[in-house]
Amino acid sequence: xxxxxxKLPSFIFDSLLVLPLGCVLALVWANALPESYYRFSHALEFxxxxxGVVFFFALMTKQVVEATLAGGDxxxxxxxxxxxxxxxxxxxVPVIVYLAFLKQVNEPMLAQAWVVxxxxxxxxxxxxxxxxxxxxxxxxxxxxxxxxxxAMGLAILASANPAATIYVVSGLALVALAVVxxxxxxxxxxASFWPYLLVPGALSWCGLFLxxxxxxxxxxxxxxxxxxxxxxxxxxxxxxxxxxxxxSRFERWWALPVQGVLFLFGLVNAGVPLHGLDAGMWAVPVxxxxxxxxxxxxxxxxxxxxGLHRTPRVGWKELLVIGCTxxxxxxxxxFFTTAVMSLGPLxxxxxxxxxxxxxxxxxxxxTARLLGVGRFRAARWAGPPN
Amino acid sequence: MNRRPVAQLLAxxxxxxxxxxxxxxxxxxxxxxxxVKFAVIGDSGTGDRRQVQVAxxxxxxxxxxxxxxxxxxxxxxxxxxxxxxFVTKFAQPYKGLLDAGVAFYATLGNHDSxxxxxxxxFHMGGERFYTHVMKNVRFFVLDTxxxxxxxxxWFEGALKASRDQxxxxxxxxxxxxxxxxxxxxxxxxxxxxxxxxxxxxxVVFSGHDHIYxxxxxxxxxxxxxxxxxxxxxxxxxxxxxxxxxxxxxxxVFLLVExxxxxxxxxxxxRTGQVVDSGTLHLxxxxxxxxxxxxxxxxxxxxx
Numbered sequence: 001x002x003x004x005x006x007k008l009p010s011f012i013f014d015s016l017l018v019l020p021l022g023c024v025l026a027l028v029w030a031n032a033l034p035e036s037y038y039r040f041s042h043a044l045e046f047x048x049x050x051x052g053v054v055f056f057f058a059l060m061t062k063q064v065v066e067a068t069l070a071g072g073d074x075x076x077x078x079x080x081x082x083x084x085x086x087x088x089x090x091x092x093v094p095v096i097v098y099l100a101f102l103k104q105v106n107e108p109m110l111a112q113a114w115v116v117x118x119x120x121x122x123x124x125x126x127x128x129x130x131x132x133x134x135x136x137x138x139x140x141x142x143x144x145x146x147x148x149x150x151a152m153g154l155a156i157l158a159s160a161n162p163a164a165t166i167y168v169v170s171g172l173a174l175v176a177l178a179v180v181x182x183x184x185x186x187x188x189x190x191a192s193f194w195p196y197l198l199v200p201g202a203l204s205w206c207g208l209f210l211x212x213x214x215x216x217x218x219x220x221x222x223x224x225x226x227x228x229x230x231x232x233x234x235x236x237x238x239x240x241x242x243x244x245x246x247x248s249r250f251e252r253w254w255a256l257p258v259q260g261v262l263f264l265f266g267l268v269n270a271g272v273p274l275h276g277l278d279a280g281m282w283a284v285p286v287x288x289x290x291x292x293x294x295x296x297x298x299x300x301x302x303x304x305x306x307g308l309h310r311t312p313r314v315g316w317k318e319l320l321v322i323g324c325t326x327x328x329x330x331x332x333x334x335f336f337t338t339a340v341m342s343l344g345p346l347x348x349x350x351x352x353x354x355x356x357x358x359x360x361x362x363x364x365x366x367t368a369r370l371l372g373v374g375r376f377r378a379a380r381w382a383g384p385p386n
Numbered sequence: 387m388n389r390r391p392v393a394q395l396l397a398x399x400x401x402x403x404x405x406x407x408x409x410x411x412x413x414x415x416x417x418x419x420x421x422v423k424f425a426v427i428g429d430s431g432t433g434d435r436r437q438v439q440v441a442x443x444x445x446x447x448x449x450x451x452x453x454x455x456x457x458x459x460x461x462x463x464x465x466x467x468x469x470x471x472f473v474t475k476f477a478q479p480y481k482g483l484l485d486a487g488v489a490f491y492a493t494l495g496n497h498d499s500x501x502x503x504x505x506x507x508f509h510m511g512g513e514r515f516y517t518h519v520m521k522n523v524r525f526f527v528l529d530t531x532x533x534x535x536x537x538x539x540w541f542e543g544a545l546k547a548s549r550d551q552x553x554x555x556x557x558x559x560x561x562x563x564x565x566x567x568x569x570x571x572x573x574x575x576x577x578x579x580x581x582x583x584x585x586x587x588x589v590v591f592s593g594h595d596h597i598y599x600x601x602x603x604x605x606x607x608x609x610x611x612x613x614x615x616x617x618x619x620x621x622x623x624x625x626x627x628x629x630x631x632x633x634x635x636x637x638v639f640l641l642v643e644x645x646x647x648x649x650x651x652x653x654x655x656r657t658g659q660v661v662d663s664g665t666l667h668l669x670x671x672x673x674x675x676x677x678x679x680x681x682x683x684x685x686x687x688x689x
Contacts, residue, residue: 342534
């Protein structure tokens with residue numbers, strides 16, 4: 001079934017197949033039989049969002065860990081400087097646009113969810129980026145930027161969780177203990193990924209849950225300790241079947257269950273009413289579609305002005321297209337929404353907004369065509385047909 | 387032509403009209419000395435002429451029906467928040483009632499700032515959810531903008547602990563509504579209704595839809611939508627089988643009186659017209675204790 005023109009890595013392909021399927025089903029169900037849909041989604045929400053998604057983020061962390069190895073896009077780490085600076089700009093400007101828009105439409109309650117604007121759907125960005133740019137330095141730049149933005153958003157979520165409890169200290173102590181345990185296991189040469197999951201992974205989940213930080217991030221501090229390959233084959237490149245290190249086996253074992261999790265994630269979270277929502281639902285799409293391209297361009301140019309090296313073949317036109325592509329929040333936007341807002345109409349508005357940012361793909365294509373970037377480069381140079 | 391009979395006829399008609407007008411502006415409540423009396427306003431904080439006119443009408447009725455409290459169903463301050471806005475969108479319009487010692491108990495709506503719970507005249511004690519009591523009536527005030535697990539656990543605990551004869555719940559977003567703009571919030575209903583039913587809540591007031599609607603009892607609970615005390619969405623009511631009464635042509639506030647097992651209500655428009663009224667009779671208390679269970683009874687309304 002995979003496209004001949006664009007061969008997608010399994011992780012990206014799976015994310016883009018099962019997740020939208022779950023989202024579409026959720027939209028139809030929530031609008032046809034809302035009572036049964038909401039009963040279903042309320043019942044499954046915790047097990048999917050707080051437990052199942054743990055493994056999705058673990059696989060994402062694997063990509064980042066491997067990208068820091070020799071041959072990886074984050075090796076040496078200073079290569080990530082410009083994308084990180086661009087990501088910072090791509091967070092700051094959308095937040096400003098978001099808050100200004102909320103003031104305009106008189107929805108002050110949504111202001112507390114500003115962090116949702118930092119979400120970027122990495123898988124969707126990868127596909128749109130590859131279709132527009134092909135094999136071009138803009139694609140790893142886009143992916144690094146997306147990962148950096150999500151990481152910053154997760155850090156903000158972790159430090160400012162409204163559900164924080166009085167167990168912050170004991171919870172974080174448990175997480176620290178889990179990290180130490182994972183380190184000890186690594187030193188002792190534990191080669192299977194299961195002990196890492198079952199002991200430090202479980203401890204980390206409990207610690208985050210107790211401290212009020214979203215437990216879906218439980219494996220993020222554990223995955224870096226799992227034995228891994230010596231070199232990186234590239235971001236989101238499929239693991240070689242013969243690779244026997246713990247991290248590669250972890251990916252192969254969990255790839256299929258994570259597909260199920262992503263399907264359920266879409267099904268549980270994407271069911272929003274198509275009628276009756278307030279203007280606040282436009283806040284996230286306006287913030288990311290307008291703010292992200294400007295922010296990324298500003299962030300990158302500021303970093304270059306401060307002395308960082310420009311990424312070869314990534315100029316202001318490419319940065320603008322990257323910014324439009326990075327306005328897609330989808331999965332990560334839905335996740336951030338569930339993390340920052342409790343059940344209620346405000347959360348539904350934000351979720352609708354996260355789904356509407358899919359329009360970023362259209363904006364990216366239009367901008368690329370207008371500026372003659374990527375696959376549209378030759379067409380523009382050729383000029384209009386006589 | 388003899389004009390005298392025509393003039394007499396016109397005079398009689400004028401008298402009947404005036405009588406009807408006076409009657410329409412009458413208090414149709416028992417107005418007993420020992421009863422619990424309160425008013426209900428929703429989506430009020432526009433600061434415009436309509437809000438002021440509703441407030442003036444409330445003050446007029448307060449002269450005849452001295453209610454002690456006003457419950458506010460959210461969107462208490464529209465637009466810019468804080469500071470002077472509390473004056474122009476609350477303290478000034480309701481000055482007469484505030485001077486008469488009437489206390490306002492608010493819940494938050496989507497257009498309110500979270501900081502509004504700190505405003506002393508809203509009596510929220512800095513909380514998003516809380517209860518308050520008037521004699522045999524306990525009010526449960528929820529924040530439906532965000533129904534977090536902590537709030538749900540608190541709500542269930544408060545309901546379980548309550549031994550009050552009347553349990554009245556109010557929050558901004560309606561679980562049932564025939565408002566075309568928003569309508570019923572099914573997502574919230576799935577989360578809240580089991581608790582309301584299990585712990586025998588009698589009446590629920592909500593706003594959000596800028597209309598007045600009294601619904602037929604749903605699973606034994608009487609629901610009111612009263613979100614037009616400032617903002618009005620004219621013609622927004624789409625009557626359905628669950629509409630018991632409704633009014634979407636002018637702003638409305640509610641007057642409520644509870645005397646032992648009877649709750650009487652009267653919906654009054656900005657111009658003083660009574661657009662709905664009736665009485666709910668509390669069913670005889672169940673023989674079992676307050677353990678949660680499915681209810682088959684419901685308050686009976688006599689309009």
